[in-house]
């Protein structure tokens with residue numbers, strides 16, 4: 001039985017992943033801001049799956065507290081899943097640095113800060129799995145969301161480098177690129193149903209990626225091919241498109 005830490009556990013995806021990992025017999029540590037919001041989920045997971053489920057206060061942008069947060073966890077998790085993130089309007093973020101900074105810190109800097117600490121511990125133990133939920137938005141910058149996209153691009157590159165480093169320490173790193181998913185984050189958007197996954201599909205993909213030691217995972221297979229095509233469009237053409 002492993003212990004799984006979910007960072008950003010109030011996220012719709014994280015809730016589905018926590019349930020899936022508990023169903024597979026893992027103990028669960030739920031970490032989020034205002035963690036007492038997770039009490040109902042904690043009780044439900046403990047009773048329904050007969051595993052140990054705990055809740056922990058964690059703010060991705062409170063960097064100074066990341067080390068004490070990790071040191072406070074007992075036992076230390078064998079699997080860490082980094083789910084937190086924040087997306088807002090690109091134009092608002094261009095005009096308001098606080099908003100841009102919030103997107104950069106919530107999707108990139110905060111993840112680097114906490115995962116550096118956890119990765120060091122796993123490297124010493126020569127054991128562990130780290131999963132990062134990044135985004136296809138990081139695969140190529142588009143005018144409609146390049147602040148969020150660039151933060152996710154940084155996170156994807158970070159996970160790639162971390163995977164390369166930690167491979168030599170017997171630690172596995174998974175990058176998840178979900179495509180569109182129906183959650184609170186996208187509730188205001190008109191997502192094309194055929195291209196959109198649900199949170200249970202994300203949870204299945206994450207659990208499988210951990211079990212099979214997959215490296216980079218697209219939740220719906222066709223997103224891999226959509227992004228391959230988007231990446232092959234020459235820059236001279238791409239810059240003229242309204243994407």
Ligand SMILES: NC(=O)c1ccc[n+]([C@@H]2O[C@H](COP(=O)([O-])OP(=O)(O)OC[C@H]3O[C@@H](n4cnc5c(N)ncnc54)[C@H](OP(=O)(O)O)[C@@H]3O)[C@@H](O)[C@H]2O)c1
Nearest residue numbers: 010011012013033059060061083084085135180181183185
């Ligand atoms: N939905 C999609 O289509 C989609 C596609 C690709 C990637 N993603 C990524 O998937 C991940 C999960 O998102 P979601 O779709 O499940 O949306 P969500 O339900 O809105 O979850 C986002 C979570 O991030 C948490 N968070 C934000 N800032 C935080 C901070 N400073 N400290 C701790 N937690 C923080 C939020 O916690 P609070 O409850 O405290 O606000 C919220 O629970 C995100 O990284 C997102 O960027 C989503």
